Amino acid sequence: MPRFHRTAHRVSLTAMFASMSLLFLYLASVLPTMRIAMYFLSSVFVMGLIVEEEIGLALLMFGAVSVLSLLLMPNILRVVPYVLFFGHYGIGRYYIQTRIKSKVGGFVLKLLYFNAALVLIYLLARQIINEDIFQHELFRNMFWLAIVLAQIAFVLYDYVYTKIVTFYFNNIRRLLMKN
16 A cells, blocks of 8 residues: 555655666766666665655656656766666565565576576677677676676665665655645
8 A cells, every 4th residue: 555645645756766777877977987876876765755655656667767868868878777676676576575475586686687687688698799709708708707797786676775774764754745
């Protein structure tokens, strides 16, 4: 059951979260460094709607931010990580955690979710980037190391994401939900 009592509050909170996601996606697109941090920050705002049990609005926000970022960002390729993983991770995470009661099973499923997104990003990169790069010996040697590092990065991402959800629920939510 949604926690919002007024439609205007629902719309304004969704618009605020969407605009913050777009801001961090823009920064990911134009900044020469800290790109992963900007993707992470762009992904946490959908979580605010999920905490408020507004799953439909979270899906709508993800779709709107994805479309707007593809239309507005100076470098469309910089939007791909958001569209293929970061933007919908909070929604997928919510469904995994509500359906799977085992912490270990839930974690394994979240890791599979991440790896499916990683495979999609890899396949898309192979279509866009010159094939010769993927045949290069250095790429082949570093590929498995990159996979292992990506798994470690995901575990850290999920841990920090959980901490931010808790911080939002305990500290920020009460400020946003005042009548």
